[in-house]
Amino acid sequence: MRCLVLTHQYPKKEDLYRSGFVHQRVKEYKKKNLNTEVWVLDNKKTKVEKYIFEGVTVYEGNQEDFLKVINKSNSDISSILVHFLLKPIILCLNNLKIDIPVLVWVHLYEASSWHRRMYEFNRLGFIKVIKSNIQQLREFKRFNENTKLNVTYIFVSNWIKKIAEKDIKTKFKNYRIIHNYINEELFSYSVKDEEKRKKILSIRTFQSKKYANDISAKVIKILSKSEEFKDMQFDIYGKGKYFKKIQKELSAYPNVTLYNKFLTQKEIATLQNNYGIFLCPTRQDSQGVSMCEAMASGLVPVSSNNTAIPEFVENKRSGLLGNNSKEIAESIRFLYNNPKKFTTLSYGASKHIRKQCGYTATVQREIDLIIDTCKFNI
Numbered sequence: 001m002r003c004l005v006l007t008h009q010y011p012k013k014e015d016l017y018r019s020g021f022v023h024q025r026v027k028e029y030k031k032k033n034l035n036t037e038v039w040v041l042d043n044k045k046t047k048v049e050k051y052i053f054e055g056v057t058v059y060e061g062n063q064e065d066f067l068k069v070i071n072k073s074n075s076d077i078s079s080i081l082v083h084f085l086l087k088p089i090i091l092c093l094n095n096l097k098i099d100i101p102v103l104v105w106v107h108l109y110e111a112s113s114w115h116r117r118m119y120e121f122n123r124l125g126f127i128k129v130i131k132s133n134i135q136q137l138r139e140f141k142r143f144n145e146n147t148k149l150n151v152t153y154i155f156v157s158n159w160i161k162k163i164a165e166k167d168i169k170t171k172f173k174n175y176r177i178i179h180n181y182i183n184e185e186l187f188s189y190s191v192k193d194e195e196k197r198k199k200i201l202s203i204r205t206f207q208s209k210k211y212a213n214d215i216s217a218k219v220i221k222i223l224s225k226s227e228e229f230k231d232m233q234f235d236i237y238g239k240g241k242y243f244k245k246i247q248k249e250l251s252a253y254p255n256v257t258l259y260n261k262f263l264t265q266k267e268i269a270t271l272q273n274n275y276g277i278f279l280c281p282t283r284q285d286s287q288g289v290s291m292c293e294a295m296a297s298g299l300v301p302v303s304s305n306n307t308a309i310p311e312f313v314e315n316k317r318s319g320l321l322g323n324n325s326k327e328i329a330e331s332i333r334f335l336y337n338n339p340k341k342f343t344t345l346s347y348g349a350s351k352h353i354r355k356q357c358g359y360t361a362t363v364q365r366e367i368d369l370i371i372d373t374c375k376f377n378i
Contacts, residue, residue, distance in 0.1 A: 001374060002076050003029070005038040006066070006092070007083040010058050012051060016262050021180045021289050022083045022105075024265075026056050028181065028363040034370065036081075039066055041088055063092050071097045078374045079103065084110045087139045093149060101373040105154045108286040111140060111164035119209045119283050141170045152373055154178050154366070159308035160286040176369060179312075180289050181362040182353060186269050187296035189350040194339035196276030199233045200332065201299065203268060203290055204280065206240030212304070213242060215281040217249050218325040219332070220256055228336045230255065235275070237263055272297040276342065277335060281328055285309055292357050295319065295349040300342060302331045318352035319345060 005026060009018040029036045038058040048061035070077060079101040082089060093102060109117075114133040120126060144151075153175040155161035165171055204211040216236065223229045234256040236246075247258045263271065268290075272278075278294035281304045285291075288309055291301050295312075301319035303309050313319035320335070322328035335342045355361065 001078045001371070002035045002037070003079050003081055003370060004070075004077050005036060005081045005083065006041060006089060007038065008041055008086055008089065010038050010040050011053055012058070013053070016264055019083065020265065023053070023056065024181050024183055025363060025366065027054065028183075028359070029367060029370075030055065032367055034367060039069075041066060041092060043088060063088065063095070066092055067095055067097075070100070079370055081105070081370070083107070085140060085143070086110050087136055090139050090143045093143070093147070096149065099150070102149050102151045103154060103370065103373065104151060105156065106160060106164055107156055108160055108284070110136060111160065111168060113137065113167040116163070116167075116284060117210070137168050141168045144168070144170050144172065150373065152176065152369065154369070156180050156287050157308040157311050159311060176365070178365050178369075179357045179362055180287050180292070181359065181366075182289070182292045182296050182357040183265075184296060184354050184358045186265060187272070187293045188269070189296065189298045189347075189354075190273065192276050192298050192343060192346040194343060196274075197300075197335050197339055197342040198231055199275045200235070200277040200279050201272065201275035201294070202234070202236040202238075202279045203263065203271075203294075204236075204238045206238045206243040206246065208240070209242070210283050210285075211238075212281040212283050213238070213246050215283075215304075215325055215328070216279055217246050219279065219281070219329045220250060220253065222325060222329040223332060224253060226333060228333055232332075232336065234279070235259065237261060237271075268293065269297065272299055275299055276346065277302055277332060279328075279332070281322075281325075282306070282309065288312060292353050295353040296357075298346045298350045300335060300345045300349055302328055302335075304328070312353065312356065314348075314352060317345070318348040 011018050011020055011023050026036050040060045042060050043062045045060055045062050048059055048065050051058050082104045085104050114130045153172050155177050156179055158177055202216055204213055206213055237259045239260055239262055243260050250256045278299040278301050280291045284307050286308050295301055301313050303321055305321035305323050315321045320331035322331055
């Protein structure tokens with residue numbers, strides 16, 4: 001059995017943040033002897049390029065080269081695993097000449113309307129974003145309702161399934177809800193000392209307002225007016241076009257440090273051992289993978305009460321949720337002033353997310369699904 005992941009991006013040495021959650025799956029598939037390779041669809045490529053990333057074979061090539069591999073009569077590929085059903089990928093699938101199972105993971109931006117991203121409206125070229133999004137959703141709807149392929153959809157949360165059906169104006173009949181996998185061994189739990197509640201970590205890309213680094217900055221400014229603030233430490237990691245702006249806003253606070261860098265999964269897991277709170281407000285998330293990783297390590301998530309976040313954080317049981325900057329700041333103050341509650345929430349966060357997003361609940365279900373769909377094709 002040979003599976004081919006079809007996607008638009010994948011981690012590589014010079015860009016570690018390109019759909020790392022897809023890579024985590026693939027590594028686990030391979031551990032279970034599920035022969036899995038990756039094809040990154042890039043129609044600008046004039047020839048197929050190959051690289052190895054942490055033991056995974058990755059090909060980068062255009063649609064024509066992809067179809068040559070898939071459609072050849074002696075192809076041994078048993079299933080195609082799609083992450084992000086974008087228009088170019090839809091065109092590829094529409095040109096398949098063989099009957100092969102296709103599993104499609106639905107994450108967020110490829111299946112939701114532009115009006116849910118109004119926080120980026122002032123961005124230059126947003127009109128192009130609107131046009132592209134309308135075309136994308138139209139192609140998605142046409143594919144879902146007309147394809148003859150054996151397609152199974154996997155949604156990473158109930159929220160994104162509901163949003164996708166509403167925005168695309170379609171219904172998905174053959175689907176599963178399977179969350180993104182959180183590596184329990186890498187993000188291992190250790191009991192958090194009460195002092196760790198004073199150390200707050202944030203790891204977010206600064207490339208989009210979706211990740212709400214500006215809200216984190218507002219939270220810190222609100223907290224700076226409190227007596228507890230001087231005893232807190234904030235470390236913020238990430239890269240992107242908004243980094244310098246946020247760094248300037250927070251430069252007056254000696255207990256706030258921003259690091260303009262990306263981190264590997266191993267570096268993140270090691271770093272998390274030094275902190276007790278994970279500050280991760282958001283404007284929109286279909287899961288919040290970095291938040292879930294932090295929870296697995298025992299950090300208490302302090303996040304926004306919106307989109308899919310409440311599916312993964314039980315407010316006051318496995319984390320704290322706020323509706324605005326003031327409520328999020330108050331959550332951090334609450335943890336500071338209630339050390340026993342902090343340790344209880346730390347344990348609750350890890351226990352909850354391991355059950356919900358650990359190996360058995362995610363990867364094992366995906367592997368079983370891949371094998372089951374392939375059986376019908378034998």
